[in-house]
Amino acid sequence: MEKRPHFLIVSFYIQSHVTPSLLLANRLVRWAGARATFSTTVSSHRCIFSTTTNPLSFGGLLSHIPYSDGFDDGYHPGMIADSDYYDTHLKLIASKSLSSIVGDLAAAGRPVTCIIYTCFSTWAAAVARHHCIPSVPFWIQPATTFAAFWHYFHGYDSLINANVGDPFFPVAFPSIPRLHVRDLPSLLTVTSDDPAAIHLHPLLDMCADMDSGRSSELKPKVLANTWSELEPEAIASVANKVEVFAIGPLPMEAAAAMAIAGSEVSIFKEDEKDYMAWLDEQPEGSVVYISFGSYCKITKEQAEEMAKGLRESQRPYLLVLRKDNRWDGRQSMPEREGMVVEWCAQSKVLAHRAVGCFVTHCGWNSATESLAHGVPMVGLPQWMDQGTNMWLVEEWGVGVRAEVSEEGIVRAAELRRCLERVMGPQGSSSDIESDSEIKRMARVWKERLQQAADGAMTKRIKGFVEEFALQEKVKLKLI
Known part of the structure; x- marks a missing residue:
C-alpha cells in the first residue's frame, strides 16, 4: 500500500466548480507529487469525457471516478417543483455513492487521506467523518466572498439583512476596504422565498463544520482559488479564525492543461466554427x-x-x-x-x-x-x-x-x-x-x-500538502 497522500476532490456538477477542481487535482499531482481522484456527478462526468479527447492522468496519479446524485441523465433547476427535495435527495444519494467510492479506493490499495469538496458539496464532509478521514473545503470563489460569508454567519447577518434594499449601503468587514450591499454575494441579499436561497444552506453547514473542528492547537483550513497578493485584506480578515491556503488563481494552469489534453476540459462541446x-x-x-x-x-x-x-x-x-x-x-x-x-x-x-x-x-x-x-x-x-x-x-x-x-x-x-x-x-x-x-x-x-506562477504558487500547493501531513501527525498525538 503506497504512502503518498491521496486527495479525493468532490465537485458540484456545474462548469464553474468542475474547472477549478480539475485544475486543483492537476496541481496536487504535478506540483506536490500527491495522488488525486476527481469526482463529480455522473452526468457531468459523461459530458467531460464526451468533449475532451484526453482527460489528464499524469502517469496514473490522477483518476476520474463519478458519484451519483440520483439524476444521472442530468439535473437542471426547475426539473422538480421543490428545490429542497433536490438538496435532501442529493445528500442521501450522493453521500452513499461517495462513501462507496472511498471504500472501493481503500480496497484497491489507494486509501483516501483527505476529501476536498467545493462549496455546494458540503455533504462530503459528513462522508469524510464517517470514514474517519479529514476534509477541507475548496473555495472556488475569491477570498473576499469567503470572508463575507464567514462574517455574515458570525455576527453581520442582522446589519446586512436590515439593509438589503439599499444597494449602496456601506458594509465594513474587518480589514477589507468598504464594500456596498450591491458588492456582496447575492446569496446574502436574496429573500428566503428566492429559489437561489437554498444555496445558502451548504455554506452555513461549511462554516459550522469549520467552527466545530477548531481546537486550541489547530485552525480549520480552507483552500482558496486566489493569490494572496490579489486579496491580502480578505485573507487577513479571517486569519485569526481560519487558515487560508491561497493556491490560485487556478486558471493560470489552464493553458498548460489544455496543451497536454488537446482541448479544454469542459462539460460543453466546442462550436464547430x-x-x-x-x-x-x-x-x-x-x-x-x-x-x-x-x-x-x-x-x-x-x-x-x-x-x-x-x-x-x-x-x-x-x-x-x-x-x-x-x-x-x-x-x-x-x-x-x-x-x-x-x-x-x-x-x-x-x-x-x-x-x-x-x-x-x-x-x-x-x-x-x-x-x-x-x-x-x-x-x-x-x-x-x-x-x-x-x-x-x-x-x-x-x-x-x-x-x-x-x-x-x-x-x-x-x-x-x-x-x-x-x-x-x-x-x-x-x-x-x-x-x-x-x-x-x-x-x-x-x-x-x-x-x-514561476515559484510562489508551486510553494503554496506544496505547503498545503506538507501542512496537511503535519496536522495529521498532531492529531495522532492528541488522540
Whole structure:
C-alpha cells in the first residue's frame, strides 16, 4: 500500500466548480507529487469525457471516478417543483455513492487521506467523518466572498439583512476596504422565498463544520482559488479564525492543461466554427469577446441592446451564445460584424493577440483567466459572487462596471461608453503609449501573475500538502 497522500476532490456538477477542481487535482499531482481522484456527478462526468479527447492522468496519479446524485441523465433547476427535495435527495444519494467510492479506493490499495469538496458539496464532509478521514473545503470563489460569508454567519447577518434594499449601503468587514450591499454575494441579499436561497444552506453547514473542528492547537483550513497578493485584506480578515491556503488563481494552469489534453476540459462541446481562424484575420487588440459563462442567461432585450452598442462602436466581436439562449430574434446579432458561437475554448481566445476586451458576467474563473492573460474587462455581474468579483476588478484597475437601467438592462450607449473607456475611441492608435490606464494595469497584473506562477504558487500547493501531513501527525498525538 503506497504512502503518498491521496486527495479525493468532490465537485458540484456545474462548469464553474468542475474547472477549478480539475485544475486543483492537476496541481496536487504535478506540483506536490500527491495522488488525486476527481469526482463529480455522473452526468457531468459523461459530458467531460464526451468533449475532451484526453482527460489528464499524469502517469496514473490522477483518476476520474463519478458519484451519483440520483439524476444521472442530468439535473437542471426547475426539473422538480421543490428545490429542497433536490438538496435532501442529493445528500442521501450522493453521500452513499461517495462513501462507496472511498471504500472501493481503500480496497484497491489507494486509501483516501483527505476529501476536498467545493462549496455546494458540503455533504462530503459528513462522508469524510464517517470514514474517519479529514476534509477541507475548496473555495472556488475569491477570498473576499469567503470572508463575507464567514462574517455574515458570525455576527453581520442582522446589519446586512436590515439593509438589503439599499444597494449602496456601506458594509465594513474587518480589514477589507468598504464594500456596498450591491458588492456582496447575492446569496446574502436574496429573500428566503428566492429559489437561489437554498444555496445558502451548504455554506452555513461549511462554516459550522469549520467552527466545530477548531481546537486550541489547530485552525480549520480552507483552500482558496486566489493569490494572496490579489486579496491580502480578505485573507487577513479571517486569519485569526481560519487558515487560508491561497493556491490560485487556478486558471493560470489552464493553458498548460489544455496543451497536454488537446482541448479544454469542459462539460460543453466546442462550436464547430473555426473561430480561431476568424480571430487570426482581425487586427491586434480590436475584438470584443463576449461570454456570460455556463449558467447565466441574457434576455432578448439585453442581446438587442448589446447588438446595437456593438454596431455603434464599430468593433468586431466574438459572442458565446449557448443553445438554451437561442430565440427567434437571434439574427439581431448579425455575423457580418462578428462571429456567434455556442461554446469556445476561452483560455485560447483570451490568449489571442486580436482580443482587446472581455465583456463578461464576471464569474471568478472568467475574471481570473482574463487577468492572467492581461485582457481588460467590461463587467455585467448577474448573481452569486459576480458583484464582488466586479468590485475586485475595479479595485485592481483592470476593468469597468457597466451600469444597468431601471429595467435592469445595460443599454447600448452604456456598453459603448464602457468599451471606449477600456479600449479607447474607435480608430485610436494601438501603441502602448496611447493605451488606457485600464489596459496598462491589465498588463501589470499579467506580469505579476506570471512571476508568481514561476515559484510562489508551486510553494503554496506544496505547503498545503506538507501542512496537511503535519496536522495529521498532531492529531495522532492528541488522540
